[in-house]
Amino acid sequence: MPDAMSGKRVPSRELFDLVAGHFRVLGEPARLALLHSLADGERSAASLLAEMKISQANLSKHMTVLCQAGFVTRRREGPYVHYQLADARVLSLCELMCDRLESDAISAHELIATRMLRED
Amino acid sequence: MPDAMSGKRVPSRELFDLVAGHFRVLGEPARLALLHSLADGERSAASLLAEMKISQANLSKHMTVLCQAGFVTRRREGPYVHYQLADARVLSLCELMCDRLESDAISAHELIATRMLRED
DNA sequence: TTTCTCCATTCCCATATCGTTGTACGGGAA
DNA sequence: TTCCCGTACAACGATATGGGAATGGAGAAA
Missing domain, CATH: 1.10.10.10 (Winged helix-like DNA-binding domain superfamily/Winged helix DNA-binding domain)
Structure with a gap:
């Protein structure tokens, strides 16, 4: 098709x-x-x-x-x-990107916390 | 402040x-x-x-x-x-940008149409 | 082991882009 | 008109980035 x-x-x-x-x-x-x-x-x-x-x-x-x-x-x-x-949508693009980066930062933070708790 | x-x-x-x-x-x-x-x-x-x-x-x-x-x-x-x-949000970023471009294209099209109708 | 496959990395070159400097244009005041 | 100011443009060097060719390296099969 x-x-x-x-x-x-x-x-x-x-x-x-x-x-x-x-x-x-x-x-x-x-x-x-x-x-x-x-x-x-x-x-x-x-x-x-x-x-x-x-x-x-x-x-x-x-x-x-x-x-x-x-x-x-x-x-x-x-x-x-x-x-x-x-166009105000440009700001939406930036905010969306910032949200993404913020999520990544939080994930990285949690990952680090997990590693610190884990016994290697 | x-x-x-x-x-x-x-x-x-x-x-x-x-x-x-x-x-x-x-x-x-x-x-x-x-x-x-x-x-x-x-x-x-x-x-x-x-x-x-x-x-x-x-x-x-x-x-x-x-x-x-x-x-x-x-x-x-x-x-x-x-x-x-x-992260699916990446696609949202692209779609948002595409929407913007589409709007611009429509605006440009209307502008051209207006100029064609106008008697210079 | 050796060899092959699949993918990542490195080196090099061409191009693009940023920032600075200097200049040109255009409007307003004298 | 001439002058100054505000802005845009052009030319330059420095740096960054993408693409190609060659190499490196991990894993599977023989």
């Missing part, structure tokens, strides 16, 4: 590339911190620059990447630029 | 590094395809190698990365090795 008739989804290589590319955008600590700073609402480039400990050029590049990925929108107001989360 | 008393979570740089590192693991098309292949259950290394169009060394390296990230578990059975998803 061919996949087309099985009802099962068969992702194409292009889809994997696209999804992986967006995960890679989230695979940068500085960009995660920037997204986190935008969680409370719109922020100006200057305020982000003041908060983060990165250079102006670096900030601009990271924000460009986030905009191209569709995670953030850019709004120009005179000489100033304001950034905003384009 | 300090952050510690505001109830607001202030992630550390180490947490951003950790989360970003795990997102980077998902930022590889081949690894996403491997995770997808494991969605239906345990698979042997040989069957994964037969399905994917990558070299044996490459497969082994990718699976090692997935195991170290805690996404996959490795089980040895004689000379054979079987891999299994360690």
Whole structure:
């Protein structure tokens, strides 16, 4: 039975590339911190620059990447630029990942506790 | 009022590094395809190698990365090795990202349609 | 034991990406 | 107009990462 008739989804290589590319955008600590700073609402480039400990050029590049990925929108107001989360689901992704890591940490902790109780 | 008393979570740089590192693991098309292949259950290394169009060394390296990230578990059975998803939530992450991309695509489509209807 | 299979690891190269520096663009004020 | 400020872009070096080829190592069979 061919996949087309099985009802099962068969992702194409292009889809994997696209999804992986967006995960890679989230695979940068500085960009995660920037997204986190935008969680409370719109922020100006200057305020982000003041908060983060990165250079102006670096900030601009990271924000460009986030905009191209569709995670953030850019709004120009005179000489100033304001950034905003384009989609709150991005934060859901981060929270989901954090939950996973937390579970792993707990499991590791229990494993260590078990080993300490066990008589080798 | 300090952050510690505001109830607001202030992630550390180490947490951003950790989360970003795990997102980077998902930022590889081949690894996403491997995770997808494991969605239906345990698979042997040989069957994964037969399905994917990558070299044996490459497969082994990718699976090692997935195991170290805690996404996959490795089980040895004689000379054979079987891999299994360690956490179904990984698939949730991928689905969430796909939903986002789908929404973007729809938005882009509507935008194009609007422009086509508009008289410039 | 030897030999074979299956998988992991190591080394090397090509490519990609991050951060810095310097520069260019664009808007507002003088 | 000229100047300054805020931001984006380009070019560079350093580092990281994926892929291929070769090697290593564990286990099973002879």
